[in-house]
Amino acid sequence: xxxxxxDVMLKPEILDPQGKxxxxxxxxxxxxxxxxxRQGKRFEIELDGTAxxxxxxxxxxxxxxxLSNPVIEDFALRVEP
Amino acid sequence: xxxxxxDVMLKPEILDPQGKxxxxxxxxxxxxxxxxxRQGKRFEIELDGTAxxxxxxxxxxxxxxxLSNPVIEDFALRVEP
Numbered sequence: 001x002x003x004x005x006x007d008v009m010l011k012p013e014i015l016d017p018q019g020k021x022x023x024x025x026x027x028x029x030x031x032x033x034x035x036x037x038r039q040g041k042r043f044e045i046e047l048d049g050t051a052x053x054x055x056x057x058x059x060x061x062x063x064x065x066x067l068s069n070p071v072i073e074d075f076a077l078r079v080e081p
Numbered sequence: 082x083x084x085x086x087x088d089v090m091l092k093p094e095i096l097d098p099q100g101k102x103x104x105x106x107x108x109x110x111x112x113x114x115x116x117x118x119r120q121g122k123r124f125e126i127e128l129d130g131t132a133x134x135x136x137x138x139x140x141x142x143x144x145x146x147x148l149s150n151p152v153i154e155d156f157a158l159r160v161e162p
Contacts, residue, residue, distance in 0.1 A: 001116065007123055022124065022148070031143045033136060035082065035127040042088050042123040043103065046116040055114060062112045067103070 002051035003080040004059050008068040009040035043067055051079045083132035084161040085140050089149040090121035124148055132160045 010016050016038050023037040043063075047055055060077055068075040091097050097119045104118040124144075128136055141158055149156040 009123065009125065019124075025147060026143055029143070029147065031139055031147075033129045034140075035129045037127075038125045040123045040125070042090065042121045043100075044090065044119045044121070046118075048114045048116045058112055059115075062107055062110070066106060066110065066112075 002047045004045045005080055006043040006063045006067055006075055006077050008073050008075045011072055011074050014072045083128045085126045086161055087124040087144045087148055087156055087158050089154050089156045092155055095153045
């Protein structure tokens with residue numbers, strides 16, 4: 001059983017109102033010294049069997065089409081041991 | 082400028098309908114060999130200045146109170162270089 005983690009974040013040039021709201025809440029609750037907050041999604045995908053390069057390439061294809069919107073989001077994929 | 086990443090995931094014993102929906106969609110779109118999908122949140126927090134142990138402890142306190150719901154969610158925090 002292998003695990004692939006896909007992190008999906010808004011591209012840096014896209015406004016992130018969710019992150020801004022969290023940043024505002026941190027300020028109001030007295031957590032100082034935060035310059036910015038951005039919020040994204042994390043997917044933990046468990047594969048049957050091992051993470052062969054073909055399987056990982058397929059998950060990468062899924063990440064770029066189903067898990068993220070390539071117009072406004074970037075994703076990072078890594079295989080966890 | 083230091084970056085702290087907080088990953089928030091539902092606890093393993095909590096049902097994850099979002100992840101289940103993604104898993105179902107992967108199946109229907111022909112992505113086979115996936116055993117399970119769980120979806121969570123990722124926060125990228127940029128700090129002013131460096132990540133001293135005190136600052137990181139404060140972010141950890143924010144993570145356990147504001148960024149996650151400790152009843153149903155676990156979080157993992159790491160400082161990125």
